[in-house]
Amino acid sequence: MSETVSRRDFFKISGGVAAGVGLAVSGMAAHSAEAAVNTSTNLPYRSKPIANIRTMKTNDPVHFAYPDSASPCVAIKTGNPVPGGIGPDKDIIAYSTQCTHHGCPVSYDPKEKSFKCPCHFSLFDAEKQGQVICGQAPTKLPQIVLEYDTKSGSIFAVSVIGLIYGRQANIL
Numbered sequence: 001m002s003e004t005v006s007r008r009d010f011f012k013i014s015g016g017v018a019a020g021v022g023l024a025v026s027g028m029a030a031h032s033a034e035a036a037v038n039t040s041t042n043l044p045y046r047s048k049p050i051a052n053i054r055t056m057k058t059n060d061p062v063h064f065a066y067p068d069s070a071s072p073c074v075a076i077k078t079g080n081p082v083p084g085g086i087g088p089d090k091d092i093i094a095y096s097t098q099c100t101h102h103g104c105p106v107s108y109d110p111k112e113k114s115f116k117c118p119c120h121f122s123l124f125d126a127e128k129q130g131q132v133i134c135g136q137a138p139t140k141l142p143q144i145v146l147e148y149d150t151k152s153g154s155i156f157a158v159s160v161i162g163l164i165y166g167r168q169a170n171i172l
């Protein structure tokens, strides 16, 4: 016995299936958006002094390690206000210097105000929260959240935005 489906019924059925798939996909998208929002954690980051505002010079990188000795980072005074920048000019920002592709050490180019990876040539924008300009790096450089004491000028690393290369959590 063969069953036939009228053209109208076919479109009703396929429309219903498509709507169901659409709802499922939009549900997944909503879930993903929620998951993205909920990825912040309350890791026990410690506050670590890394530099002093009074001694930082424009385009003169200050190297430090955070949140532990195995995680090289750099603070830059770019000379221009930047998103997340601290200090009187909102121009001091810091990043992990491990490339997000395979973890090679990136270096700062003061002329381009970018970070360059020597391994596969990814470029990251120092003034735009470390976002990828080009190359194989899948995500921006993790940004080290900074605070500073207006009286002493001390700058502190206090947490990290983004996952440091090779880690499942920034605090080991």
Ligand code: FES
Pocket: 099, 100, 101, 102, 103, 104, 117, 118, 119, 120, 121, 122, 135, 136, 137
């Ligand atoms: S490790 Fe940096 S681009 Fe591959």
